[in-house]
Amino acid sequence: MSDTANWIFDFDSTFVRVEALDELAEIALAGRADRDTLLGAIREITNLGMEGRLAIDESLRRRMSLLAIQPDMLPKLVQRLVDNLTPSFARGMGQLRSMRERVWIVSGGFHEWIDPVAEAVGLRRDRVIANRLRARADGLLEIDPAASPCAIDAGKAHAIRAAGVPRPRVMVGDGITDWQVREHGACERFVCLTEVVRREPVAARADVVAANLDEVLAAASDLRAPDQG
């Protein structure tokens, strides 16, 4: 394991073994007659986005539009996410905590649930880079475009740079937006994690393909801080 690398983890299907918006959809649609149809539609949109066949902002906007998100759904969602950490992350959380000064989470999801999850597992909530929700006049939550840097094309790369994550930076994720961080030069290495889902277009582009957190952490053992050459 590198003791200098700065680790940037994707959240959905990387840090947790689910997609948070899918979980939120299940909570939001519970009891509705058209629940299964809507859930299927949302999962299809998620996959199109992750495979790079739909722009990420459009994927997010379409999924949000299918849901009516109320503030009281969020604590339920946070608990589900804490209960669904990706297995090797659940086992390795002590190790991640010991390197918490060098651990970041970047996501096209939202601070409103990722910050509390980071805090619950002992990581720094001020190292979460994500989008934000805002309340509409009717009390429902919607994306706040002015505070959502990861909701645009290549947004994760720009947001990582804006956050000033130091080099060397290792991006770890399952989706095409994670690989785009490497494509746009905002990390020195991209590790495709296949523990939750293996997306071939992403694995094919990765510097390293890893099956679990141990393999992820081994993937940067040769990286050195810039001043060490």
Ligand SMILES: [Mg+2]
């Ligand atoms: Mg993901």
